[in-house]
Each structure stands twice: as structure tokens, then as C-alpha cells.
Amino acid sequence: MAARIAQLSLFAVALVIRILLVGQLRSQARPIELSSLSAQELSTLIEALGARNVELSDGLSDVTEQIREYERAQILGQSVLELTEEDLDRIAAFGGLRAIEGQGIVVDVEVDGSFEPTAVNDLIHELRNAGAEAIAVDDIRITASSVAIKGTGTSAIEIDGVTIGRSFSIRAIGSPPGLRSAIERPGGILTLLQQSVDAVFTIDEATTLEIPATRRDLTPRAARPSE
């Protein structure tokens, strides 16, 4: 009887230890808790989340309106091809298959010394984070897979197989003051680049810009639709 009680007690104790250990390990498995961020980092995070929520909310309004139009067309027995063509234009423009025109900024870069591809990629990420809807470096449309890398056997920078010179311009469509302030903010990308690379940056707001469609063939070779 005593042995039975001992076994049960040990089992219960082992169970409690296990629960406590699992709890301890799980608490360490998520090292970036919100509580570990500083007030400034939290503010940056809230700003980014807020901007995305506005974007999602706007997108939801647009899609809801699109559904209403489809419903109206269906009630009236009309074809919805025209609506679908508009959707195709929007999606193709988003993916880089169609040219886009609108307001934005132009960042001219004159390189004097060494300039790494990461600097170009960092600028692109900063513009995207500031809400750029379309970006081009010279005439190269930046799609999801467009990245600046060092050309094979050369120090020149290439994007999508096209070499960019020592003087190039980045055009981005989006809110001109919003994009500009994101690039120029104190401690931002421009400050960092001016400390680390030998180049002159000039930023201008533009009321009309055209960003070309990509010249790359984006047809998949290995990937296929899931459904």
C-alpha cells in the first residue's frame, strides 16, 4: 500500500515539474515580447501597424464596393467582364506587369566612391515601408523578386540582370510628402547612407511620374497554383 502511495506521489510530483518546465521553456521560446521593446520602438511598431491597418481597411472598402457592383450586374443580368478587366488592371499594376503613373518622389543618386548593392536594397525597403505603390530604378521596374546584387565578375550593381551606372535615379509613386519625410527623417536611411557611402542624394517631389512595367518574364517555371 505504501509503495502504491509512493508511486502515485512521485507521478504527481513529476507531472507538476513537467508542467512548470514546459511553461518556463515556452516563455523563453518567444524572446521578443512587446514588453521587451522600448517606448520608442513600440511607437514605431504602432505606427507601422496603424499604417497597414489603414491600408487593409481601405482595401476592404474597395473590395466591398467591388462586390456590390458585381451583385448589381448580376441582378440586372449584365456581363461583369468590364469589372473583371478593371480588377485585372489593378492586380497587373500591383505585380509590375503594367505601367503606373501618379504622384511621388525621385531620388537621384550620384556615386563618388564605393556603393554596395545593400544600400540600394535598403532604400527600396524604406520606400516600401513608407507606402510606395510602385518603384523603379532608372527604367527597371522593381517587382517582388527584383533585388540589387553585385554583377558576376564585376563590382557594378545589377538589378534584374541590368547594370545600373554610378549615377541613377529611384522613382517611387506614393504620397510625395510621406515618402520624402520617411527618407529624410533624422536618423533615417539617408542619414545612415550619408555616413557609410560616398554618394550625393537629391530628393524631389513630383506631381507626375510614370513607372514602367517590368521587362522580365514573370511566368513561373517551378511554381504552380496551389488549387
Place this chain on the structure above:
Amino acid sequence: MTRRRPPRSRFSRPQWAISIAAALAAIGLVGAAQWNSSLARQEYISSAQRVLIIEAEQAQRQQEALRSQLEEAEARVRTFQERDEGSRTALEALNQELVVARFAAGLEAVRGPGVIIEIADSERPVPPGESPTNYIVLVDDLRDIVTALWGSGAEAISIAGGAVEGGPLAERLVSTTSIYGAGAAILVNDVRLSPPYRIEAIGADGLNDRFLAHPSYLARVARRIESYGLQFITDARDELELPAFIGAPPLRWGAPVAELD
């Protein structure tokens, strides 16, 4: 021959009790460690930070709700597009174009061969005088990995992060995706991710080898993995499935240029 049981010692009876006492002591230690760590966390949170944390949590919840509503609404639009009452031929041609455009835009879930890459903070103790940030995954590490993957011929990439039960949602990379740092937190598509980060990429056979030999990987992140012991694995797979991007941002500042026929 019968075997006689040895007489019980005075101390043999409570042996199990000693084991339990030792186990209870272990519980006490683990419990105390947990209590102390939670106290330490709370001690450093100011009231201003607490307000900001609540605000960030609300924004994250709102984001999740909006994404799910948008996903449902987009599925409804697709249903309308696929059963138009007009010309069947025109509809089929248009839908074919839509599939191609959706793929290029990252709005279509995809399958194919590829590679899974996982990177997490180092488990090495930080030597005195060294910066702890050297031992954690930084936004530049993820950017370099993604650059090397695209440069190696990846056709679709997603990033997930955090040890969330059931797996975290993966963020598909699209033309507007920024990989961005806010302190130790990394945002992808403005969604907050935590380590370990899991990057999945679809591309033609040999993607893993091309990635590991790519200068954008070797230049910086490979050195950091080696020097600081960041945890890193790659695993080539015959079949992967990547989710679609949710919520193509509407064009507010630009408009598609009409194509010339």
C-alpha cells in the same frame, strides 16, 4: 531453498519520501525562477510603455480581423469573376490573364520544389564587453537571405516567425513588401514576427545549393552565423506550399497606364 528478506532498516521506509522531498525542492526552484523572471519583466515596464503595449496589441488584433475579412471578400469577388453570364470564351481568356497576374503579384497560393531556411538567435552566452545585438537575428540578416534567394532564382518566398502554437502565419513577399526593424522586432508586410524565422522559397531544383553559394548570403549573414553562432539550417524540399498575400493595397497615388492595342 527459500530466500529470506533482509530485515528492514529504520531508514528504508521513507526512501520514497526523500525522493518526493527532492522533487518538491526542484519544483520550488523552477517556480521561484519563473516568479522571479516575471517580476523582473514587470519591474521595467513603465506606465507609458504599458499604454503603448495595449495599443500595439489592439492594432495587432485589428490587423488580424481585417485580414480575415479581406480574405473572405476577395474569395467572393473571385466567385463572381468565375461565373459570369457573358461570353464564355472572353471570360476564360480574362480569367487566364487574371491567374498570371495574380501569380506575378503574389496573390495566388503556390506549390513547388524549394527550400526551407530557419534562422534564430544565438544560444552562446554574450562575452563581457560585446554587444548582445551581435547574437540576435537582425533585419539585415533576413534581407540578405531574401536577396540571395531571389538572386538564386526563387519564384516565390514567404517568411514566418515566432514559436506560436499551430505555427505562425507566413507572410508572402510581394512588390510592396518591406522587411523592417523596430528595435529587436522585425516587421514583414507590417506584421510583427519573432525568432525563430522560417523562410520558405519555391524555385527550380538546386535552389538550396545556389543560395548557399550566393554572394549576398556569403558576404554578411554567413559570417555572422559563423562568428556569433546564430542558429541556422536549410532543408531542400521536393514540395512546398506558400500562402497568397492578403490585401493588395489599393492604388491611391497612382493608376495603371492604359495598354495600347
